[in-house]
Amino acid sequence: MSADSEQRTIRCLIAKVGLDGHDRGAHVISRAFRDAGFEVIYSGLHRAPDEIIQATVQEDVDVLGISILSGAHNTLVPKVMAGLEEYGALDDTLVIVGGIIPDEDRPGLMEEGVDAIFGPGTPMEETIEFVKENAPERT
Amino acid sequence: MGQAVESDLVERLLDGEHRALARVITKIESQSPGYRDIVSEIHAHTGHASVVGITGSPGAGKSTLVDKLAKFYRDQGETVGVIAVDPSSPYTGGAVLGDRIRMASNVGDMDVFFRSMSARGQLGGLSTATADAVKALDAFGKDRIIIETVGAGQNEVDVVKTADTVVVLVQPGSGDDVQMLKAGILEIGDVFVVNKADMEGASRTVAELEEMIHLRDDPRAKLDMGHHGAEAMGDHHGHGEHTDDDQDDEPEPDPVWTPQVVETIATTGEGIDELVETLSDHYTYLAESGELDEKARQRAAEEIRQLLRSDVNRLLERELDDRGGIDDFASAVVDKETDPYAVTEDVLEPLRECLEDRDD
Known part of the structure; x- marks a missing residue:
């Protein structure tokens, strides 16, 4: 491998938003992403939308993965999306949501700008493949 | 790749746009086409920030300390940039960059710009990438820049050496730390912090460190260190006899910096003000002794x-x-x-x- 080949590494932020103490899924996905060769930043539990926005903007991640199992997605996700918009980060960040999202809520989230929603039982490879294919080109 | 894109990005960075700063660091980190032009352009705008490098073994409390330091500077009205370097897997290139979790005191504060970087197997290139990222933060207008690395090897030592002041974090009562010091980290520390100072064995670690520092010095250097020596003793016991040390107006003929040992408890913030003071003492020393310029020249030479x-x-x-x-x-x-x-x-x-x- 020559030294000038661009070292393209997909960067992800895995975020837990709001009052939701279940992070096994977030851990599993963080680890799977790491093993797929991604750089993963894990937010830790109980983050406010502002913190997620700050981290996404500053870390310039390609992918923001929000894990929500609390049912508050309709409140929290739009806040995050609005913040990303404010800092000009919405267009070139792939936003995926994982967790318990009822079918009837999905169209609304997708309208907010979420790129994909992965429910329980999604094979890990599917998520990784989706990220690899859809991670935005950085120019 | 048009030159215009890069210039535009640099302009937005200089304008204080967070997203542009983030993108510039991404370009530096991934060595994307055009990143050299960017660094060339921002170079002229650098040189205002003071840069502190913090290293220490995993779990010593670096991230927590950085968080508290950043908070202290923010309370003084200064802006802060942090670069945290974590190792990455040599097999997959993947990494979990976890230091951000500890930045609890500065959440939602955009004037603390925290950026995780991984050692992407760039042999020796990591220090270049870090130095360039520091330039980006500097040009952006950050007053204080902190580089944080795990003190695991030559690569990391090279990284912290890009800082003006190097802080080595030590845990009390750990034989491994003594090993680390033997392995050459002792030479690079300007300030040693014994964190978790409420733990058993802290005072012994402090004593051991001081002994090692004095062994490392030229015996004569110890004799003419004068004020600094006295300061060191006064300081770390925290008796507050630190009143007139700072204001000696007669310049010493040949100032010598003796590494200081500071005790902190990062989780509670104890000792942080003293650490800040010591860091500022060191910076003053660097500026007055002309070493700041000398270091800048050495750094430039190393970069070239x-x-x-x-x-x-x-x-x-x-x-x-x-x-x-x-x-x-x-x-x-x-x-x-x-x-x-x-x-x-x-x-x-x-x-x-x-x-x-x-x-x-």
Whole structure:
């Protein structure tokens, strides 16, 4: 491998938003992403939308993965999306949501700008493949 | 890749746009096309921030300490940039960058710009990437920049050496830390912090450190360190006899910095103000002794060397590819048809000839 080949590494932020103490899924996905060769930043539990926005903007991640199992997605996700918009980060960040999202809520989230929603039982490879294919080109 | 894109990005960075700063660091980190132009452009805007490097073994409390330091500077109205370097897997290149979790005191505060970087197997390139990222933060207008690394090897030592002041974090009562010090980290520390000072064995660790610091010094240096020595003793016991030390107006003929030992409890923030004071003492010393300029020159020299090395490497890789790749050479060496020295001689010959021709 020559030294000038661009070292393209997909960067992800895995975020837990709001009052939701279940992070096994977030851990599993963080680890799977790491093993797929991604750089993963894990937010830790109980983050406010502002913190997620700050981290996404500053870390310039390609992918923001929000894990929500609390049912508050309709409140929290739009806040995050609005913040990303404010800092000009919405267009070139792939936003995926994982967790318990009822079918009837999905169209609304997708309208907010979420790129994909992965429910329980999604094979890990599917998520990784989706990220690899859809991670935005950085120019 | 138009020059205009880069200039626009630099302009937005200088304008204080967070997203542009983030993108510039991404470009630096991934060495994307055009990143050199960007660094060239921002170079002229740097030189205002003071840079502190913090290193120490995993779990010593670096991230927590950085968080508290950043908070302290923010309370003084200064802006802060943090670069946290974490190792990455040599197998997959993947990494979990976890230091951000500890930045609890500064959440939602955009004036603390925290950026995680991974050691992407860039041999020696990590220090260049870090130094360039520091330049980006500096040009952006950050007053204080903190670089945080796990003190695991030469790579990391090179990284913290890009800072003006190097802080080495030590855990009390851990034999491993003494090993670490033996392994050469002692030489790079300007300030030693014994964190978790409420733990058993803290005072012994402090004593051991001070002993080692004094052993490392030239015996004469100890004699003329004067005020600083007194300060050190007064300081770390926290008796507050630190009143008139700062205001000695007569310049010492040949100021010498003796590394200081500071005790902190990062989780509660205890000792942070003292650490800040020591850091500022060191910065004053650097400025007054002229070492700040000297360090800047050394850093620049090292940057040039590093870039030359990597660019020459690149040229050599291309040359190797043109000659059918390194595998054939390697097989030939294994089959005893030739040897590594002969191959090297062979590959480098055109370059050497070219240089010699010019000399004539």
